Amino acid sequence: MRLRFVRAIAAGAALALSLGVALRAATTQVPYDGGGFSGVTLTTPDARPSCVDAATSDVVTTTGVGTRTLRGVILVQYVLDGGVRQVVPGGEYIIDHIGDINQQVQYPPVSQWPAMSNGTREIHIDVQLELWENGIKVATLGPGNDWDLFCVGGPPPPPPPAQGCTPGYWKNLAKHLKYWTAPYTPTTKVSAVFGVTPTFDTNLTLFGALGTGGGGEEALLRHAVAGLLDAANPNVRYKYSTTTIIQFVQQAYQTGFFEQYKNLLEAANEAGCPLNN
Numbered sequence: 001m002r003l004r005f006v007r008a009i010a011a012g013a014a015l016a017l018s019l020g021v022a023l024r025a026a027t028t029q030v031p032y033d034g035g036g037f038s039g040v041t042l043t044t045p046d047a048r049p050s051c052v053d054a055a056t057s058d059v060v061t062t063t064g065v066g067t068r069t070l071r072g073v074i075l076v077q078y079v080l081d082g083g084v085r086q087v088v089p090g091g092e093y094i095i096d097h098i099g100d101i102n103q104q105v106q107y108p109p110v111s112q113w114p115a116m117s118n119g120t121r122e123i124h125i126d127v128q129l130e131l132w133e134n135g136i137k138v139a140t141l142g143p144g145n146d147w148d149l150f151c152v153g154g155p156p157p158p159p160p161p162a163q164g165c166t167p168g169y170w171k172n173l174a175k176h177l178k179y180w181t182a183p184y185t186p187t188t189k190v191s192a193v194f195g196v197t198p199t200f201d202t203n204l205t206l207f208g209a210l211g212t213g214g215g216g217e218e219a220l221l222r223h224a225v226a227g228l229l230d231a232a233n234p235n236v237r238y239k240y241s242t243t244t245i246i247q248f249v250q251q252a253y254q255t256g257f258f259e260q261y262k263n264l265l266e267a268a269n270e271a272g273c274p275l276n277n
Contacts, residue, residue: 040064040131044145050110051121051151053158057106060127062141065100072129072142074105078114079122079148086114088123095129110151121151162239165273167226171210179275181232190221193228194249220258223265224249230268235275239268 045058060074076091093103105125113121127142169176173186180186184193186207191197198204198221200214209225212218227245230238240248245265252261 040068040139040141042127042129042141042145044125044127045147047147048149049151050107050149051153053109053111055106055109057104058125060101060103060105062100065098065131067098068138069096069098069132070101070129070141071096071132072127074103075126075128076105076107077124077126079116079124080114081116085124085126107149113151119153123149125149160237162268162271163237163274164230164239164269164271165226165236165275166269167210167222169273169275169277170226170229171207173207175277176275179233179235180229181234184229184232190225194221194224194246196249196253216258220249220252220262220265223262223269226269227265233275236273239271240265 041063043061043063045060050056062070072095074093074095076088076093077085078088079085088108090106093105095101095103107123110121113123115121125147127145129141130137131139131141170180177186184206186205188206190204190206190209191202193206198209199217201208204221206225206228209218209221212222224245227238227240228242230236231240231242231245248261248265252258
């Protein structure tokens with residue numbers, strides 16, 4: 001069976017990035033003259049800047065493999081000075097698969113990428129695949145489908161630590177009422193804010209919730225109200241949004257897991273209060 005190869009190779013990726021040129025995903029097509037199928041296509045992601053300080057991923061896909069087998073490896077590599085490459089821990093993906101692949105390729109946070117002497121951090125992904133049919137290698141896929149991720153100047157600085165004030169802080173109205181933020185007031189009802197009705201006091205107010213001393217449902221509402229006031233105050237870097245806190249309370253009432261959600265809010269409320277005492 002005679003093969004013809006058509007390859008679109010993403011050349012000059014680094015130069016294109018420096019010029020602001022948009023790079024498209026690389027594609028290798030292997031059309032067949034015969035055999036009863038239309039061909040095989042391998043598609044990989046764009047080369048691009050990426051300075052995300054969190055684990056991220058891309059996907060390598062094929063179409064048209066059918067009952068044939070793909071064999072080879074996808075390597076995720078750090079690029080070091082002089083073009084030296086070092087495989088990222090866990091960055092070796094062995095492919096030995098009948099049919100199409102949809103392979104996820106993962107990257108560590110950019111803060112873990114070694115920096116070159118010019119300050120650039122780079123990851124190179126190398127694709128080396130072969131197409132086998134009836135025990136015979138019929139095509140090579142991958143040349144021209146490698147791609148790069150760049151981060152110039154290093155990762156962004158980590159976010160500042162979260163803050164939070166305790167229920168005891170917020171219930172001291174004589175000193176701290178001025179830090180309560182609209183639309184929340186001491187007389188606002190818990191049911192109006194959280195969409196739940198406390199079983200021990202259907203008319204419970206936000207101030208009343210701060211003064212509860214019990215566990216379970218009472219403890220949850222005590223810390224939920226404190227968290228709500230923390231999140232609503234623009235001078236407090238609270239871990240959760242008001243929307244998330246309300247969802248926590250509603251989920252606790254739906255599931256009965258009062259303690260679990262209380263623990264999340266209690267830890268956030270004890271992160272350290274930036275407001276005046």
